[in-house]
Amino acid sequence: MGNKKTTAFSGAVLAAAMLALTACGGGGGATGEVAAPPADPKEVSGEIKVLTQRTDLIQNGTLRRYAAEFNKVYPKVRVDFDGITDYEGEVKIRMNTNGYGDVLFIPGAVAKNDYPKFFAPLGTTAELSKYRFADKTEVDGKVYGIAQFGTANGFVYNKKLWERAGVTTWPKTPDEFLAGLEAVKEKTGATPYYTNFKDGWPLVQWTSNLGVVGCDARASDALAGPVSPWKAGSELRTADGLLYDIVKRGLSEKDPTTTNWETSKALLGEGKIATMMLGSWAVTQMQDAAKRAGGEASDIGFMPFPVQKDGRHCAALVSDYQQAVSIHSRNKPAARAWIDWFTEKSGFAEKEGVVSAVKSAPMPATLKEFVDNDVSFFDRSEAKTAAVNDIDEAAEIGLNKQDYRQKLIDLARGAAKGSPEDFFADLDKRWDEAAKTAGS
Incomplete structure (x- = not known):
């Protein structure tokens, strides 16, 4: 889904001072009250601005069509979309002002303990x-964001290429x-x-494998x-060790500094590259x-990480961006109405082939092979994310940034x-x- 969760940020305060940004519907509203679900849809009114990194869904009219369906239930709410290509960098700057919309995805650079601010x-x-x-997004018993959707992690691959190579069953070990x-x-x-080294953010997808080994x-x-996360046999050592071995053995692109994410989709679809580590959101x-290359949708498969526990593959279900309501929004009921409707009623998750944030919803068609082959799904706990993030930041490693894996690839x-x-x-x-x- 274009999860470009890069968290690099510099000069924000200076840049913010140069931006004349105002919150949609006026400033203020930062009283800390709960953005509760409205009781009567017809009584909810106002204009809301929704920030999104999905500029493609704005350009092709998809989000406008969702808004039209939303208005059948909430006729007095006007929904405007603000598409931002460099979502992480731009929104981080805006958050130094009051002008960061009414509904937005929580940027990866915002510390969990700062959500109430x-x-x-x-x-x-x-x-x-x-x-x-x-x-x-839970802080002190209160939840500050609802996932747009969830995703399983694994390898998107061109089935025809793997079959031509004589591999017709999922590997069970890294070797x-x-x-x-x-x-x-x-x-x-x-x-x-294909590493997608240059764009960088796909390298963060490897972190989403946390939990699959055990x-x-x-x-x-x-x-x-102080648990030495990369010690032999650990979750991160197994994942990052596999990435190192792939590159060391010459099994990735010749020059990683020239990779291109948009081009990579076409290359995999055409059968010029075979495999990429991504979330299941990428399958569609x-x-x-x-199909654009003249093939079939069935040419594309999704395989779990090559380890098993008690004879079964495992897949972590992890959250994509979390939708939140700005503390400065003056139209919180309308903002909350949009989040709830989009999550539960829009059909977006089903159409995109991703895991619905609603627990009772069925798994998407993109994960049918996982379901049919008894892959064990688990929702990865985020209970100690704030403490982990604090350690990660103090150590200057960046589990949710690409830098250290780019260094690992350079080493390999x-x-x-x-x-x-x-x-x-x-x-x-x-x-x-x-x-x-x-963090301890």
């Missing part, structure tokens, strides 16, 4: 228990996966794996301490690319000196030292 509470954890991932990539290279001539819903919470985009391809053992040991040292003061 910027967003209106939506209710208690118990009140929002029907939604997945509510704990991701089997590497052997599969080797076969793709030898027998098809395609690029076995099928452990609390794997992320377990990082909240790759299927569309395959010989553009930087050193061994993977030393690289991971340095990460562990920095993490453990930071944990003694920041």
Whole structure:
């Protein structure tokens, strides 16, 4: 879904001073009251601005069509959309003012403990228990965001290429996966794996594998301490070690500094590259690319991370961006109405092939193979995200940034000196030292 969750940010205060931004519908409104669901749709009125990184859905009219359906239920609410290409960078700047819309996705750069400074509470954890991932934005018992959708993590792959290489079943171990990539290279001539190094944000997708090695819903919470997250056999060492091995063995693109995300979709659809680590949100985009290339949607598959627990693959269900209501919004009932309707009634999750934030909703068609093959799904706990983020920031590593994995790739391809053992040991040292003061 274009999860470009880059969190790089500089000069925000200066830049904010240069921007004449005002909140939609006027400033003010930062009283901290709950943005509660409105009781009577016909009594809700006002104009709201919805910030989004999905500029494509604005350009093709999709979001306007959703707004028209929304207006059948809430006829007195006007919905305007503000599409932002550099969502993380731009919204971070705007949040130094009161002018960051009425509804927005919570930027990855905002610390969890700071949510009450910027967003209106939506209710208690118990009140929002029907939604997945509510704990991701919970601060002191109040929830500040509702997931736009969820996603499973895995490898989007071109089935035809893997079949031509003689691999017709999902690899069960990292070594089997590497052997599969080797076969793709030898027998098809395609690029076995594509890192999307230059755009960077797809490298963050590897972090979403936390928990799949041990099928452990609390794997992320377990990082909240001096636990050496990259020690041998750990979740992160297994994932990042596989990425290192892919690049070290020459199974990725020749020059990672020239990769391009938009181009990569077409290349995978056409069968010129075989595999990419992404969320299941990407499957429909790759299927569309395959059809544009003259193929079929069925040419595109989705495979779980190559490890098993008790004979079964596991897949973590993780939240995409969380929709929140600005604490400065003067039309909080209308803003909350949009979030609830979009989450529960719009059909967006089903159409996009992603996991609905509503727990009772069925899994999407994009995950049918996972369901049919008894992949174990688990909702990854976010209970200790704030503590983990504090350690991560103090250690200057960036689990939700691309930088350290770009350095890992540079190491693997010989553009930087050193061994993977030393690289991971340095990460562990920095993490453990930071944990003694920041997160434990």
